Amino acid sequence: QAVVTQEPSLTVSPGGTVTLTCGSSTGTVTSGHYPYWFQQKPGQVPRALIYDTITKYPWTPARFSGSLLGDKAALTLSGAQPEDEADYYCLLYYSGPRVFGGGTRLTVL
Amino acid sequence: EVLLVESGGGLVQPGGSLRLSCEGSGFIFNTYWMSWVRQAPGKRLEWVAAMKQGGTEYYYADSVKGRFTIFRDNAKASLYLQMSDLRGEDTSIYYCASLSGIHDYWGQGTLVTVSA
Numbered sequence: 001q002a003v004v005t006q007e008p009s010l011t012v013s014p015g016g017t018v019t020l021t022c023g024s025s026t027g028t029v030t031s032g033h034y035p036y037w038f039q040q041k042p043g044q045v046p047r048a049l050i051y052d053t054i055t056k057y058p059w060t061p062a063r064f065s066g067s068l069l070g071d072k073a074a075l076t077l078s079g080a081q082p083e084d085e086a087d088y089y090c091l092l093y094y095s096g097p098r099v100f101g102g103g104t105r106l107t108v109l
Numbered sequence: 110e111v112l113l114v115e116s117g118g119g120l121v122q123p124g125g126s127l128r129l130s131c132e133g134s135g136f137i138f139n140t141y142w143m144s145w146v147r148q149a150p151g152k153r154l155e156w157v158a159a160m161k162q163g164g165t166e167y168y169y170a171d172s173v174k175g176r177f178t179i180f181r182d183n184a185k186a187s188l189y190l191q192m193s194d195l196r197g198e199d200t201s202i203y204y205c206a207s208l209s210g211i212h213d214y215w216g217q218g219t220l221v222t223v224s225a
Contacts, residue, residue, distance in 0.1 A: 001171040036208070038154070045204065046146075046154060048213040057213065089154050091208070096168040098144065098156040098208065 002026045004092050006101035011109055012080040020104045021072040022090030028071040029092065035073035036091040037066060039084075040103075046089065050075060080108050111135040111214050113205045118219030121195055125223070129190040131205030131216055139163075139183035141209045145190050147201035148218075155201070158190065159208070173199075195223045 003025040012018035022035060029035060037050040048057055050066035053073060063079045073090055085108045090101040117129040129145070144159040158179040160167040167179050178191040188205055202218040 040154070045215045045217060047215075051210050051213070055211070057211065091154075091156065096159075096166075097170065098159060098168075099170075100146075100154045100156050103153045 001097065002092070002094055002099050004090060004099045004101040006088075006090060006104045008102065009105045009107065011107045012077065012084075014080055014082060014108055016080050017076065017078045018080060018106065019069070020075045020077075020088055020090075020106070021069060022074070022092065022101050023072045024092060026094070029068065029073045031068065033073070033092040033094070035066065035068075037064075037073075037075045038089045038091065040087045040089065041085075049088075077106075082108050084108055113207075113214055113216035115203065115205050115216045115219040118203065118221045120222045120224065122225055123196060123223055125195050126191070126193040127195065127221060129192065129203055129205075129219060129221070131188040133186045133188070133205075133214075136207075136212070136214065138186035141207050141212065143181060143188045144206050144208045145179060145188070146204045146206050146208075146215075147199075147221075148204070149198070149201045152201075157203070160188070192221070195221075197223050199223050 005023045038046040040046040049060045054066045067074045088104045112134045115131045145157040158169045160179045176194045181188045200223045204218045205216040207214040
């Protein structure tokens with residue numbers, strides 16, 4: 001089973017920009033992995049922010065965007081707000097099985 | 110309103126079995142792949158299993174393969190997870206989720222605790 005890697009923790013200043021990445025042990029992450037990004041705040045159920053690499057949900061704030069960056073999927077937050085402090089998980093599809101990344105704890109400080 | 114309601118969690122001894130259920134409403138259940146996702150206390154999300162709309166295709170995480178069985182009853186808009194040979198590391202909140210593109214539906218989860 002593939003291993004999906006994310007930065008364990010990142011810190012961003014209020015109003016700043018940060019990029020979270022999502023890599024795969026099998027090689028380059030492509031659109032064929034249909035990358036998802038989820039946000040989870042303490043005590044809450046995860047909520048998806050991005051699917052199919054770049055597509056936002058109606059509830060996704062405009063400051064979040066998804067992309068492919070080099071050999072990884074990426075989630076960029078531009079103009080961080082205090083309420084963006086949370087854990088972020090990517091999810092990749094491997095032609096059937098799905099695998100979550102280890103998660104990135106984002107601190108807005 | 111879309112709802113996914115899990116049930117069946119509880120305390121079970123190592124080596125024991127448990128069946129989780131997830132009942133969906135407010136959406137056309139039989140048109141979605143459905144998944145089970147778990148999260149140990151304070152730990153990361155872990156995808157567990159997924160089943161196609163008609164039940165003919167399904168996948169498992171290596172950590173549960175051979176011990177867990179996913180199945181569904183579309184007439185009851187329900188997804189199930191039969192868990193056997195349970196281990197301490199299976200202790201988690203188990204979520205039922207759609208993980209289906211624009212249709213991102215999650216239940217509130219049911220806690221499974223494996224302990225003697």
